[in-house]
Amino acid sequence: MRNINICPHKAQGWLGRAMAMCMAALLVAGCASRYPAAPLSAMTDDYNYIIGPGDIVNIVVWRNPELSMSVPVRPDGKITTPLVEDLPAMGKDPSTLARDIEKALAKYIRDPVVTVVVTGFVGPYSQQIRVIGEAAKPQVLAYKQKMTLLDVMIAVGGMTEFADGNHATILRASEGNAQYSVRLTDLIKRGDVSANVEMKPGDVLIIPQSWF
16 A cells, blocks of 8 residues: 655645635625624604613602602502502503503592603613623613614623624514624724614624634
């Protein structure tokens, strides 16, 4: 049987080309598996803020200052005020809550007129923005109308040095957990404002770790 001698330099060349071909295949596969780009505009004009646990609601009862006060929404989503106990507040907008308080107070005072002002915004869990993965400070954020991807990244302090920002995705619960790709590296490090997109209530921003 003949011995086949392979020049070490040629072997290294073949190995280098093989690795390059594998790398190219991985990149092509990664590009092919990417999600569609997130739409630039995501919000609708009929958005109303929904009260959630942890919010502070300022209740003003006209001509009844003794019944007017600020109260927190408890973890169970309810509030307690003078004459009104365990009234559900979570999931309601301020106007709806005000009408519910009026109905409850109507048992004790004549024609109550109530105004509800929300402060200390937290919102319900279903509408909060969550940032996970290679963010500098992964956290949960209260959604604000017209909030953008750039607003979110400023709030979490940007990305870690290990982040693969251009392969980040948004998981959109409001659209049946549809997933969209976003270009965080282009937006944050290259200043490409075309990569800035609007967020929706309940979005989850996932920032993966770079493999290289």
